[in-house]
Amino acid sequence: MTCGPAGESFAGRAAKGGQGVCDSLRGHGAEPRGLTLALEFTVGIDSLAIIVSAEIFDVIVCGAGHAGCEAAIIAARRGAKVLLLTWNLDTIAQMSCNPAIGGQAKGQIVREIDALGGEMAMNADRTAIQFRLLNASKGPAVQSPRAQCDKKAYQLRMKHVLEHTQNLQLLQAEVQKLVIRGNRICGVETNIGLNCGARAVILTTGTFLRGLMHIGNCKISGGRLGDFAANALSNSLDNCGIELGRMKTGTPPRILGSTIDFQKCEEQTGDPTPQKFAFYDSRNGTELIENFDNRSCWITHTNATTRDVIRENLHLSPLYSGEITGIGPRYCPSIEDKYVKFPGKDGHRLFLEPEGNGTDEWYINGLSTSLPIGVQIKILQTIPGLEHAQIVRPAYAVEYDYAPPAQLYPSLESKVVEGLFFAGQINGTSGYEEAAGQGIVAGINAVAKIRGEDPIILGRHDAYIGVLIDDLVTKGTEEPYRMFTSRAEYRLLLNHASAEYRLVPYAKKYQLLPERRIGAIEKAQAAIDHWCAIFNSGSDSIKVQLLRSGEEISFPPEFLTENTSVQEAVKYRILYGGYLARELRQIEKMKELDFVKIPQNFSYDNVKSLRIESRQKVEKIRPMTLGQLLRISGISPADVNLIWIAIEAMHSGST
Numbered sequence: 001m002t003c004g005p006a007g008e009s010f011a012g013r014a015a016k017g018g019q020g021v022c023d024s025l026r027g028h029g030a031e032p033r034g035l036t037l038a039l040e041f042t043v044g045i046d047s048l049a050i051i052v053s054a055e056i057f058d059v060i061v062c063g064a065g066h067a068g069c070e071a072a073i074i075a076a077r078r079g080a081k082v083l084l085l086t087w088n089l090d091t092i093a094q095m096s097c098n099p100a101i102g103g104q105a106k107g108q109i110v111r112e113i114d115a116l117g118g119e120m121a122m123n124a125d126r127t128a129i130q131f132r133l134l135n136a137s138k139g140p141a142v143q144s145p146r147a148q149c150d151k152k153a154y155q156l157r158m159k160h161v162l163e164h165t166q167n168l169q170l171l172q173a174e175v176q177k178l179v180i181r182g183n184r185i186c187g188v189e190t191n192i193g194l195n196c197g198a199r200a201v202i203l204t205t206g207t208f209l210r211g212l213m214h215i216g217n218c219k220i221s222g223g224r225l226g227d228f229a230a231n232a233l234s235n236s237l238d239n240c241g242i243e244l245g246r247m248k249t250g251t252p253p254r255i256l257g258s259t260i261d262f263q264k265c266e267e268q269t270g271d272p273t274p275q276k277f278a279f280y281d282s283r284n285g286t287e288l289i290e291n292f293d294n295r296s297c298w299i300t301h302t303n304a305t306t307r308d309v310i311r312e313n314l315h316l317s318p319l320y321s322g323e324i325t326g327i328g329p330r331y332c333p334s335i336e337d338k339y340v341k342f343p344g345k346d347g348h349r350l351f352l353e354p355e356g357n358g359t360d361e362w363y364i365n366g367l368s369t370s371l372p373i374g375v376q377i378k379i380l381q382t383i384p385g386l387e388h389a390q391i392v393r394p395a396y397a398v399e400y401d402y403a404p405p406a407q408l409y410p411s412l413e414s415k416v417v418e419g420l421f422f423a424g425q426i427n428g429t430s431g432y433e434e435a436a437g438q439g440i441v442a443g444i445n446a447v448a449k450i451r452g453e454d455p456i457i458l459g460r461h462d463a464y465i466g467v468l469i470d471d472l473v474t475k476g477t478e479e480p481y482r483m484f485t486s487r488a489e490y491r492l493l494l495n496h497a498s499a500e501y502r503l504v505p506y507a508k509k510y511q512l513l514p515e516r517r518i519g520a521i522e523k524a525q526a527a528i529d530h531w532c533a534i535f536n537s538g539s540d541s542i543k544v545q546l547l548r549s550g551e552e553i554s555f556p557p558e559f560l561t562e563n564t565s566v567q568e569a570v571k572y573r574i575l576y577g578g579y580l581a582r583e584l585r586q587i588e589k590m591k592e593l594d595f596v597k598i599p600q601n602f603s604y605d606n607v608k609s610l611r612i613e614s615r616q617k618v619e620k621i622r623p624m625t626l627g628q629l630l631r632i633s634g635i636s637p638a639d640v641n642l643i644w645i646a647i648e649a650m651h652s653g654s655t
Helices: 018-029 066-077 107-116 120-127 153-162 231-239 304-312 335-343 373-383 432-451 464-475 497-509 517-533 542-547 564-575 576-592 612-621 626-630 635-652
Strands: 037-043 049-062 084-085 100-102 130-134 145-150 168-172 176-182 184-190 194-203 210-215 217-220 245-251 255-257 266-268 296-301 351-354 359-367 392-393 396-402 420-422
Touching: 037 100, 049 432, 049 635, 066 084, 066 120, 066 153, 066 168, 066 194, 084 194, 100 107, 100 120, 107 120, 107 145, 107 432, 107 464, 107 497, 120 130, 120 145, 120 153, 120 432, 168 184, 176 194, 176 231, 194 432, 217 392, 245 392, 266 635, 304 335, 304 373, 304 517, 335 564, 351 612, 373 392, 420 432, 432 464, 464 626, 497 517, 517 542, 517 564, 542 635, 576 626
Parallel strands: 049 084, 049 194, 084 168, 194 420
Antiparallel strands: 037 049, 100 145, 130 145, 176 184, 184 194, 210 217, 210 396, 245 396, 255 359, 255 392, 266 296, 296 351, 351 359
């Protein structure tokens, strides 16, 4: 494949005499809709090979999971010409694990995606069958929205959005090879003979890179039950000099709802007034849908008998027989892992979750395992309500390749291959929301790259997405990374309701939202600032009344005419004002270090007193600022001071 200059069509370089083959291909329906095909001849070692090629795209996204969908949509909405490649159009936005969106810290990420112009929030709202606000009894800073979704409806709606997004083309094909000239990406090769040029490429491969599934001693090649593995692309990454590691995740069995005895289980209903993910006030409420099917989930528990069955068959688990070498998720362990690591606990809670309104499949949250299917059946027979449950899809573990994320810049661009971006599980994360958050940042930055714009770099004080990416590129990860509120040092500032206000400067700069919506957000922000100033003044202020628990508060009539989101934001800022001010002071101190850039050509060998361990870490990660340097595990303030002095000496021309 030849990579031409930006915007050059392959059609202009079609080989003489190729028109007849082109006509033949078109006559047999081989031309994908929206792709201008041409012929390009390359001389192979043994024969003349004919390669079908397409014109150059601005951005190619490889993989249509949650990261890929957000990356493709935002890049196209920014005006880039985008191609989204996936080997199965029927599994776009597939919920490979539990049929739910949101949860602790994850719900905040979904709202941040909405504030940045993404689609996950709206898709979840439109396909939800239950809403719950987690930690509702605790402070607003750690409250997180969560929704059970209709699994198929979620998938089909996202596919429909992609199909109708301007500037975005879909194609069912497997990416097998990256095409690189020098150290820059310039396209991809597929398994259908179509080789596509691109100015930027985003890899969102999920669990498919050399994916290997385990059910007892049965091994099945693939990244998800029923799907194949992407072995060729792993080889291509190896050849590019990109380091790969191995991780493992798992999923529980799906069972038939008609075989569950719900009378033995505890019902868990949804909230009567749902907390939606998308922000509707800034959309004038025009897209808000009030009606939805409020389905219940159910709770049951494992017990001592379950424990005994698992212990008796532990030798059959590939996790403990040595068959699985990938590192699994610490915070979502398999059921056999739970009993090994917590031997004194007989029972573990399980959540039974409906997979949708058009199916009777149920997901058993908390029962992930790779034990043989016969043992899985025995386990179910010990659990109240599941004694006669029929398995329709077995539980399994899956191992897959990932690219350790310390190889990335904070923009999610590769340090090894220019113009190549990574997002989602390929970076070592777990969860739909973490993947989608990375996807939208990669999509924004891929377009910024080809336009010569500065990348969007979300700070740890800006968003949970900022915390996520900073942790990945600064500290790396050797196990599947999951976001928690405890990972964010400024979580009072990052409450889910404030996402629009926090991120509107980025939405304006990168034109991520319609002007009307940005205007509505700024108008609401001005109203919040106005009322906070009024209520914080005076000795007998609203602030004093709010701080006195149980005291009836008399708000001015004008304040009560503001929309509910503005009123709640004002109350939050007043009630937690002292703590918020302290976090803001901490942020200002850290910004001093984040403003000090470390030159790309800076040599740590010139820092004579730097410890060998510190030198090895900074050489590997290559931090971009002193703030990022300080956040690297094992780097001390003394190390930062030594490097700061060396940078100043470099700038002043001293030695």
